[in-house]
Amino acid sequence: xxxxxxxxxxxxxxxxxxxxxxxxxxxxxxxxxxxxxxxxxxxxxxxxxxxxxxxxxxxxxxxxxxxxxxxxxxxxxxxxxxxxxxxxxxxxxxxxxxxxxxxxxxxxxxxxxxxxxxxxxxxxxxxxxxxxxxxxxxxxxxxxxxxxxxxxxxxxxxxxxxxxxxxxxxxxxxxxxxx
Ligand code: HEM
Numbered sequence: 001x002x003x004x005x006x007x008x009x010x011x012x013x014x015x016x017x018x019x020x021x022x023x024x025x026x027x028x029x030x031x032x033x034x035x036x037x038x039x040x041x042x043x044x045x046x047x048x049x050x051x052x053x054x055x056x057x058x059x060x061x062x063x064x065x066x067x068x069x070x071x072x073x074x075x076x077x078x079x080x081x082x083x084x085x086x087x088x089x090x091x092x093x094x095x096x097x098x099x100x101x102x103x104x105x106x107x108x109x110x111x112x113x114x115x116x117x118x119x120x121x122x123x124x125x126x127x128x129x130x131x132x133x134x135x136x137x138x139x140x141x142x143x144x145x146x147x148x149x150x151x152x153x154x155x156x157x158x159x160x161x162x163x164x165x166x167x168x169x170x171x172x173x174x175x176x177x178x179x
Contacts, residue, residue, distance in 0.1 A: 001045040001114055001137070003037035008077050009048065009070055010035065013055060025054045042112050045137045064141040071145020072152070079153055091154040092129055095147070095176070096120050116143065130163075131174045140165070140172035147176060 014022050026035035029050045033043055049063070052070075056063045079086055085102045088094040099118040106113055116135035122128065131147070133140045144160055151158040157179040164173040 001043055001048060002039070002110055003041035003043060004039040004077070005074070006033075006037040006043060006048060006051075007039055008074060009051065010037075012070060012073050017055070017059065021055070021058060024058060025051050028054045040110065045114065045139075048139075067139065067141035068145040068148070071142040071147075072149040073145075074142070075146045075149025075153065078146075079149075086153065091151055091156040091158070091176075091178075092122060092126060094150060094154065095129060095131065096122075127178045129176045131176060133172045133174060134170065136170055138169035140169060140174070143172075144174060147174065151176075 010022050010025075013025065022035075029035070029047070031047050031050065033047065037043060052063050052066050055061075056066055059066075085097075085105065086094065088097055095118075099120070103115040103118075106115060114135075114137060116133055116137070116139070118134070119132040121130045133143050140162060144162065147160050148158075151160070159175075159177040159179060161175050162172055163175045166172070
């Protein structure tokens with residue numbers, strides 16, 4: 001997983017919970033990296049779960065909730081860094097472009113990026129989208145956070161929920177309803 005995912009996480013932790021929490025996480029985790037990441041480096045995504053796990057114990061906030069909060073924040077980082085990927089006019093057109101445009105372009109930029117697959121299907125009057133997330137990294141809560149971040153960016157009120165989990169979280173069906 002790209003270093004930007006880790007370094008932005010530790011920056012957010014420092015902002016929200018202070019430097020001492022970052023230091024405690026790095027001390028309590030057995031990180032091969034020692035907690036220092038370069039944004040374009042590539043690291044084991046398990047280090048992410050280890051750090052979120054310790055933060056969850058410290059702050060008594062469930063891991064999935066923390067991943068969602070971080071996903072929503074990470075979207076603002078992506079939006080600032082890659083405005084060219086957010087030129088679609090509305091939320092659903094944007095979400096439809098993740099798998100056939102955005103992530104493939106990311107792969108050209110970072111050939112060793114580990115990206116999830118998304119299958120999108122909309123209902124007839126385009127008020128609801130089913131998004132099937134597929135990834136061996138099981139970060140569907142991070143995906144839901146990114147989706148919430150995208151909805152805020154497009155100023156679109158939505159209900160976003162996980163409606164089915166398969167293969168122990170490798171395949172997750174997410175329903176997005178426009179409100
Ligand atoms: C709402 C839209 C998006 C969703 C739901 C989404 C979802 C995800 C998820 C869940 C991951 C974590 C890896 C995994 O689960 O296997 C990921 C990684 C990533 N995404 Fe997206 N993404 C979105 C938009 C974007 C945009 C606009 C960019 C712009 C550059 C982007 C770039 C990346 C990058 C660089 C990674 C890290 C890959 C790595 O660490 O190897 N994504 N995305």
